[in-house]
Amino acid sequence: MLLEVQNISKSFGGVKAIQDFSLTADKGDIVGIIGPNGAGKTTTFNVISGVYRADQGKVFLDGKDITNMEQHQITREGISRTFQNIRLFKGLNVMENVMCAFDPRANYSIFDGLLPTPRRFAEEKRGRKICEHNLEVVGLKKYANEKPESLPYGLQRRLEIARALTCQPKVLLLDEPAAGLNPTEVKELTELISRLCSELGFAVLLIEHRLELVMGISHKIYVLNFGKTIAVGTPDEVRSNPEVIEAYLGEEDAEC
Amino acid sequence: MEFYLSVMTFTLISVIAVTGVYVLTGLTGMFSLGQAAFMAIGAYISGVLVVKVGLPFALAAIIAIALSVLVGYIVGLPTVRLRRDYISLVTLGFGEAITALLNQMQSITGGALGFSGIPQKTTFTLAVASAAVCIALVAYFKASKYGRQCIAAKSDELAAKAMGIDVARIKMIAFLFSVAVTAYAGVLYAFYTTYVDPGIFGWKKSAEWVIMVFFGGVNSLTGSIIGTAILTALPEMLRFAAEYRTVFYSILVLLIINFKPAGLFGEYELSLKSLGIGREKKNAA
16 A cells, blocks of 8 residues: 555644544545545645644555654655645745755755756756656646746646655645636646546545545545544545535535 | 955955855845854954964864854754744854853953954955855855755745755755855954954844845845945945944935835846846846
């Protein structure tokens, strides 16, 4: 199994944000995580990617225990993510934003960093090529020299995905990638995610409010409510689960 | 002529110190209120090594920079993991401690009376060459993976970590680089004035450098350099109006902060490319 999350729990003071959450994902899987606001979806991402330490439970990537690693180490092991509230680097252009995800593995020393050495240029060129490719994949190549904050919202989301791809993930965590997108953009995004997942062969974990998106592309769905997992299954199984309907599908207002 | 040459030499030394502060504050977003202490360490160590030990100037300068970096590493170890505001506090405490230490160690440093008898080795030419080299190093640093990671860490630490950037390490690298540059400015200073005393390396000096970086444009190396040149040279040139120059200085800083919060140059960098494109695309860089 590529990613194995075993019984993780996380509390903030008296609030149990997630309780006893388990999840498995294999190469090529698209796994949806849904649930009303405050259900603990983003917290699970934050625990898996190392922003928070789990109170209990373990996370394994390719059989390796990554539970207590530092955030940047977890990324280097192969888990990369995007953020619900877009977090691009101001002060860097689109290309440089993506380059930042390559830089931790750029192979040159501080002396090459201070001087114009051949090694530095070779590595910069290698990185630029990878980043250009990833920008092209998400359709942002022509914006390479723009400032990220000047891009429309939908493109900023794509830039986050390009950046996450550059980390060479085995598992990609997408936190509400369709938030604030119009229907056309959502459709394009869905196609992009499916395509990447089958072409590059990583697993995708997807938090999403838009049911049509999750139901459409997920192979497996986890439904959370108040930190507890209330249902797991294929989109059809989940859709017909009475508890899910009550907790999530039945309460349309809960999303606002 | 003599006077203008000396003003320009002092300005160049300030420019060197501020390029160091630029790496720390402009690129990485860390505020050090003890940066001047590293200038003091550079100045005193090189001075003592030449005057009391009899080492040649160049060797003393290298040892002084190396020791400053070592001290920087020890200070940085706990500091770089802290939040930004705490970094200012720790460095402030460290800086004042160094000043106190220099005052106390009378037998070596001459205490509050200062340390004199340093031979004059810094010439205008050396200052120009040094400034050019330091600016080039910082410009290359900024354009490298290190510079990008510094800016990423400044802009959004959490997202930077999520990209696999070891934020504590990158902050340490930026800190040590800035310490080395600032210490070298201290060496040049000591061997220009031939006399140093602890009073000139307090937190006010560090704060002044931070102001210069902000004045010129916190994201722009070009701005930091020009900001420093203006803010260092101007008070000297205004000596004839002694009682008004602080007022003038303050008004200038206030005007910039008010009307151009991003500083004189914002993010603009002077380069061959930006000159080649021409003036109509001023913001393109």
